[in-house]
Amino acid sequence: MISIQKSFSDQGQEIKGTLYLVATPIGNLEDMTFRAIRTLKEVSLIAAEDTRQTRKLITHFEIATRLVSYHEHNKQASGPELIRLLEEGQSIALVSDAGLPAVSDPGADLVADAIASGIKVVPIPGANAALSALIISGLSTEKFVFTGFPPRDKKSLTKWLSALKSQNGTLMTYESPHRLRKTLEAMLEQLGDRRIAMIRELTKRHEEAARGTLSECIAWIQEHPPLGEYCLIIEGADAAAEAGRSSVTEEEAEVWWKSLELEDHVAHYEAEHGRKEAIKLTAVDRGLPKRDVYNAVNR
Template sequence: MSGKLYLCATPIGNLEDITLRVLRTLKEVDLIAAEDTRNSIKLLNHFEIKTPMTSYHEYNKIDKAYTLIEKMQAGMNVALITDAGTPGISDPGEVLTAMCYDAGIEVTSLPGPAACITALTLSGLPTRRFAFEAFLPSDKKERRAILEELKDETRTIIIYEAPHHLVGTLQELRETIGNRRMTLCRELTKKHETAFRTTIDDLIDYYQKDKPLGECVLVIEGKSRQAVKEEEQASWEELSIQEHMEFYEKQGISHKDAMKMAAKDRGITKREIYQYLLEHK
């Protein structure tokens, strides 16, 4: 019988947030794979957990995954923990999980703390739909591409950032997506937890005088649907109605349907389209 992989969420700050199920599992498995064993040993010692540990991190995520899978195929149960939060969320746990499925290893996730969800619920911004970007890529080209995608994102946006990069990231966001309402969450669940309801501009101004401290989660409002609609309508209005019709008809759309679509795009009636076409034959 093969063993099993347990994805165990651990506290993001406050140790009281660990679940009873995670504590029991960490004690019962044969091995704990930890992102940083030096960090995780403090957690295990606090709860008097004696289970052996091994490292599993960004720099050994492929090779070590094969080793862990071999152990699970031999019958060992393995718990995966990250430095803080839920494994697989912005860490190499997603790689091990995918490889376990490919190898036929059973995987289960033990829910618990996650900084992105904690920040979202604390933000006061819409929570029904959101786009989680974690840390933006360090590669300039990739970073620019993602920022361009976020420009028209209508969902609430969640981004992680380290304090020493915070101001630079805020400035990039301002240049790309404009000034938006946002909430900056820092030191989540810890003694000095703070949540600033503010705007990108005001936060940039604030940190010109104060040095950013603590790991940060930026929760940013999405672009309003009305703004998106107005921009789309403005772009269509750069075309003449005749050009607008041709755009659809060249795709094989019937004249009648092209009239309906052009009218909807431009926020006018089909009759107005028809009248224009009659006058400009």
């Protein structure tokens, strides 16, 4: 059944409170809006991902509102309690460490629970790292896909990139400095030598945008070790194909190995990656358990 929320109407909402999703600065405190400050002062309490980080913010802006913790590891316990308080008429501001809450963070679960309970959810817009990086990247902004953080292990990362390689929109992802090189190398292998913007330390004193192809950026970070959190903006499949930088199409990727025996498939990768890694890549291509491929080619 459809539900209708009128954010600024009190009709039928006299009893229940409101959940405000309040954007906070991603680095520069001057990006805090007047509306965000007023909202944090007026609500009954603030639910924060990291209370230590948020306390610095509210102290700076002389906000005395009670602060409580809500994060990935306590959401099962604190989420229902926050919903109970909202149902009793208290208004709550949800904030993340930086930027918009509920984007790649547990706030999305609280939003879903609030909506299911008939509680108004109101956004208080502000800074966002991914969109800020996108608009200075120099890549297409007509269509884009936000992908959060890449998987950490190589097999999952390969499958994740394989699913994204045919996306026509510009890709937006976050990455930490110590995993940056591994992720860029996997992107080069799976996506081809596409254009990318590596943007770090947004809104801070050392804000920096490195723009080039994937191979150029890999070479760059070899000489300039990564520092700070990164937003990666990668051109989509249509733009890459038009410029001749795309990897093989999804259809080609599916077809190229189908005529090969399993041993030949492994041999295709082995010269460049070694036997162990070749077996892993073959297993990913065919959607088979790595052990099955290993046993089949080592009889």
